[in-house]
Amino acid sequence: MRFRATLDADRRLVILQLLENSSGYMANEHLIYSALPGFGHEVSMDRVRTDLAWLDEQGLVALERPGDVHLARLTQRGMDVAAGRARVDGVKRPGPEE
Numbered sequence: 001m002r003f004r005a006t007l008d009a010d011r012r013l014v015i016l017q018l019l020e021n022s023s024g025y026m027a028n029e030h031l032i033y034s035a036l037p038g039f040g041h042e043v044s045m046d047r048v049r050t051d052l053a054w055l056d057e058q059g060l061v062a063l064e065r066p067g068d069v070h071l072a073r074l075t076q077r078g079m080d081v082a083a084g085r086a087r088v089d090g091v092k093r094p095g096p097e098e
Contacts, residue, residue: 007041009092012051014039016060016082016091019074026073058088 018035019025033048052072056063060078064071080086084094 005090006092008051009090011036011039011041011043012055012090013082013092013094014041015048015051015055015072016074016078017094019061019072020079020082022074024073025079026071029070029072032072054090058090060088060091 014036015032018032019027022031029045029048029052032052033043033045036043036048049070052061052063052070055061055072055078058077059075060081061072062075064073074082077086081088081091082094087093
């Protein structure tokens with residue numbers, strides 16, 4: 001896997017895991033954006049929105065757009081991928097310690 005694809009897959013897993021650990025399994029794009037550097041992913045807000053749209057297309061999150069803010073809610077399928085019970089190409093599979 002190319003390095004860029006590896007980074008993308010890891011970042012998408014981190015987003016799913018952030019949502020899994022969020023109250024109500026949801027968070028807005030600003031919270032996700034501010035949390036990602038703590039996991040080694042300093043990216044633009046545009047990149048976060050692109051990842052959220054991709055995760056929505058895969059059925060891993062449900063996106064709502066109240067006003068100008070994107071709100072992501074983890075789906076059951078997304079929870080299964082975050083926990084390693086299901087696989088989706090483009091999302092890193094968590095290791096046994098994650």
